[in-house]
Amino acid sequence: MQSKTFSVVSDPVQAKHILREQNTLYDKGILAEILEPIMGKGLIPADPETWSVRRRAIVPAFHKAWLNHMVGLFGYCNEALIDSLDRASSAGGKIEMEEKFCSVALDIIGLSVFNYEFGSVTKESPVIKAVYSALVEAEHRSMTPAPYWDLPFANELVPRLRKFNDDLKILDDVLTDLIDRAKNSRQVEDIEELEKRDYANVKDPSLLRFLVDMRGADIDNKQLRDDLMTMLIAGHETTAAVLTWALFELTKNPDKMAKVTAEIDSVIGDRAPTYEDIREMKYLRLVVAETLRMYPEPPLLIRRCRTQNDLPKGCGKEATVIRGMDMFISLYNLHRDERFWPQPDEFIPERWETKYRYVNPDVPEWGGYDPDRWMNTNFLYPNEVASDFAYLPFGGGARKCVGDEFATLEATVTLAMVLRRFSFDFDQAKLAETSMSVHEHPKNLEHPVGMKTGATIHTRKGLHMIVKKRDV
């Protein structure tokens, strides 16, 4: 049997080396192997050649005017969530919020990426079930040591694979149909023209439309399908997770909840937020950032070494990485390391507002956290540059998330709209079985994939809450 070597990286200097400084010496390795059957040559698993072409096409699609317009779309999609919370609050108040956040995130990604109305907050459909099935299978594969899906005849013989392939076909048919329609009504324009669109008067503001209309981007349907599938999967559960954990932490910390609702009440009241409102709701933005620090989703970044190289000493030990070695960059460890983040297991959104650069003389190799590197810029949230790679919720370097701003805006709008109207308490009867229980894992124990424990691990049993209408 072939043996594999892997290393867990929990050091910001080494993470920077792998993700930014020497990123060409690494590829996505096992992650690409697992995701390729679902995402094809989409950005996440793509080989370097495909990646550089598609990344150049996709990044401009997330331009400022579009993101501004998306803020309105997030508000629109949240109306269905508000209605459903309204109904729940009148009917005894019990509600599972993780599922609700997953649904609204799916509705948002459907409309914004390919102008498809999932309507999943209000209904179930075979297409929605197919999306969840693809996600469950992707997750299952990431935790399965042997690629059983590659075995001869597995696709015909293994029932879960048969079901998965059927579901994938349902999704593929929907995507193919949307792509055909977008291509049939193609209106070719230069990128600059596309970026100047008046979105208030654009019938279909989706990313798909942008990618199809872009001059010079005569891509085949399969590549477009892979791009869309990747964004559907990458941009849905990640956002739902940050929303779920933010609500969990705010419910645990009533003083922070009071602070955030006071801000929401004074800035937006009952309006749906605009981009400018989000700029003004600084504390809410810090709540999102702090949630992403404590509960990064994904908790690990995966790379495989292509050429032997030396890792810098950083804040720990020097090491040589040999060809073929799998590297797990543990965001969870980095984000909860007290050398970089004092009181790392405490939810303290205020930490991001320090007046001065925070450095730790015990780790001089780390450049510290410098609030000026994001607060005095156009960035709405702290990032890897401001923290010298000790805070990487969206990764860093060339393969950094393309949806970072989109996702954080989406999370901010959703929290603002929900917390303005409703208050939440844990459903005590369900607390024991919820993933968000206060159950602690033994301290200082290393999880097999590099998660330093000491906090609750999200096990996806949901966030069971009692919801009430707020008296405002």
Ligand code: HEM
């Ligand atoms: C809170 C929400 C999100 C989080 C925490 C998140 C996190 C990440 C992380 C950590 C990476 C880097 C992976 C790596 O280096 O291996 C990544 C990549 C990516 N994300 Fe996100 N993401 C979020 C939302 C989104 C959304 C909304 C979209 C699209 C609409 C998206 C699309 C992508 C794509 C396409 C990549 C691959 C980029 C590349 O390799 O060039 N993500 N994301």
